[in-house]
Amino acid sequence: MTIKTFMLGIAAAVAMAPMASAQRGADGSVSIIYWQAPSILNPFLSGGTKDSESASLVIEPLGRYDEGGNLIPWLAAEIPTVANGGVSADLTSITWKIAPGLVWSDGTAFTANDVKFTADYCMDPEGGCAQLSKFGGVTSVEVVDDLTVKVTFDKPTPFPYGPFVGSESPIIQAAQFANCMGAKAPECTEQNFNPIGTGPFVVDEFRPNDVITMSANPNYRDPAKPAFASLTFKGGGDATAAGRAVMETGEFDYAWNLQLAPDVIAKMEEGGKGTPVAGFGPLVERLMVNFTDPSPSLDADTRSTVKAPHPFLSDINVRKALSMAIDRELLVEIGYGKAGKLTCNVVPAPDIYASSANDSCLAQDIDAANALLDEAGWVMGGDGVRAKDGVRLSILYQTSTNAVRQDFQALIKDWWSQIGVETELRNLDASVFFGGDPGSPDTYQKFYADIEMYANTFNGTDPQSYLGNWRCNNEPRPETQWQGENMPRFCSAEYDALHDELQQTADVNERARIGKALNDILMQNYAMIPLVHRGRLSAHAKSLGGVKLNVWDSELWNAADWYRIK
């Protein structure tokens, strides 16, 4: 017994040793499963998340977002800002300084020419680059010296972090891709399948739509990383199988994006081999309140347009009472579990944009909601429905067909019945509801209902264009073929003025202040009623350490820091 303990002690000491000195390739191999299989390792030729995320193990951008949504330098020495002189005062150019001493995995030096080449490669008019929007407004990319690149825009751009930032805009090697410009880009199979990069891993073998085997990059900038000597990236299957492989059977170390009901995830977690982790972007499930009258008795040019205000939802007390009656905690528990958080904001993330001014919505208060409606003159009728001047509080509540959404509808209907609001539920096929066909009465843009529920988000970390959705004249209407993003048909001069100010502000803290104020205007007018801050759920093996789930960038952004827990 003592000998056994002694031997175990030695074994433990031996096992602990590499961790203490953290050596490249000391932890053997790691395996990752994505239930969508990568088909190419060049994100410029594919819009798929699976492709850009698998490629992020190999090729890297100048700057990227960390798990909190903050910009951090990656291959650059620092993030250029107006304060440090990297962004010009007139906001028309940005100058990136590359960290010195970087080498590609083939040992050659990483220079500004590679950065300029990447821009030329993507902006080639014959190329069909999938990430062209990242280079929107770029007029020129100039090499200043070996480690400095200057990007010039055609107009003042307060948020110039499109090109070379994030996993969708990494730097590729000029020497390798020199003959792959323009129309020839898709023909360069060898380059697209085995790009040379600066990342922690290099590709050994790439089998499209199946499996990628990688090994540690011998020339990686940090000599102690990555901890794994080899990496297997398996693609395909479905979310359930991927979740099982990590949490129940332990065949894989990391599974991406598990869109499953909380009780199903919980059941898998009982397997004991892995842990689900949730990361939160700005995705919010919310109720849209119709400020206009959707009554079918109105003609097509008036129905659900600003010409006819809503008979009772135009009363802020009613909107407020509807929000107060909702128990968001229960909604999170029933619908999303770990992949959901309470929120009272339409912009709940990144952290600097998250307002705390509306947190009173977190607690359900049926009595206060009833009192508010009483005070506003909505009198409870004999049938349990409130009315004022012959207008009954009767709501048509629509959403897309989805089990979780129908559960939400049933719960919310129940709560609203307790404050004297009658609710009729309607669920529509998602392809019709989100289809945007101007001929269909059932689209979310037409909004032929009083309340509708869906989730929305924005790309990147800057909410400027997202907050622009709720400006006056941005509402869907017959004249715009029912296109537009302002579903509540909200309109406020104060809001528009503040948004104009946001467009001309460069300072990050000032932008955050304005962004919060815009969010607060929307929330305090109850133009939208936020329900759940939804997250992305992935799972990793209990023996895999260093995982920081990142929803702003590639989930594998810090794979160099991953290690085996012993």
Add this chain to the structure above:
Amino acid sequence: MTDMTAHDMPEQPPRSQWWDVWDQFKTHKGALMGGGFLIFITLAVVVGPWIWTLDPQKLDIRAKDIRPIYTALWDAGAKVDWGHPLGTDNLGRDTLAKLMAGGKVSMSVGWVAMLLSVVLGTTIGVAAGYFKRLDGVLMRLTDLFLALPLLPLLLVFMLLFRDVLRSAFGPETGIFILIVIAIGITSWMQTARIVRGDILALKEREFVLAARSIGTSPAKMITRHLLPNVMSPIMVSATLGLANAIITESALSFLGLGFPSDFPTWGKLLFDATDRMELYPERVIWPGIAISFTVLSVNYLGDGLRDALDPRIRGR
């Protein structure tokens, strides 16, 4: 002749032919059981809610995910409650109450749509078979309807008539009418073809010729001589139609079309349960059993009725 009649004067009044039908029907065990089950399920959905008074739409989050009481037999730790003998769903709605409420809707959709399709099918079949001039037109119309796909048609229906019916009859009745009509007018064609075929054959028989020779009007001819003779195929297609309508409604609800989400039908219960089929199989099994057994019993009943109603088979 008269002698014989006097001699054989019955001691009891003559038996009604319906007794013969019943005697024949009784010999078909499947039909008896099917009929019994149909009566049982009809009573259960009509009278049941008076006895089991829980509201099928009442949410009770604390009592969510309760397993059926029999689960306790093999899993002592299961969350069971005599207050919910068949368990509850993930929002705490009582499964038994939902089954009864759902059955009421499914059965009434089935019956009404079946009646509609039988009336339509018989009328068109008789008219096409009896009146030569209508035959071509009506049969081409039948072909046209046979080619109509139900699902896209229903989507168009929803689009065109939903708001109108909703404002006229309220959301639930409006959708009920819509679904019943949609199923009714897309399922009468088989009946029409069968009836037309039988009428064409009957028309050439001597008794019809005899009836015509004494000047029977077409209306009387149809009601007195033809319809009673095609009763048995109509009965059979009616039972098949009932089964078909229940299945169609279930399929529509399963696809998420049709009734609002808080309005349970058997198909809807199935649809809602598929996500957690593995954890809570009973939520799929019970509505599934209800649909299958009802349809099966109706089919057996139709089989038995066909045998019983056909005088040529009767007694053999």
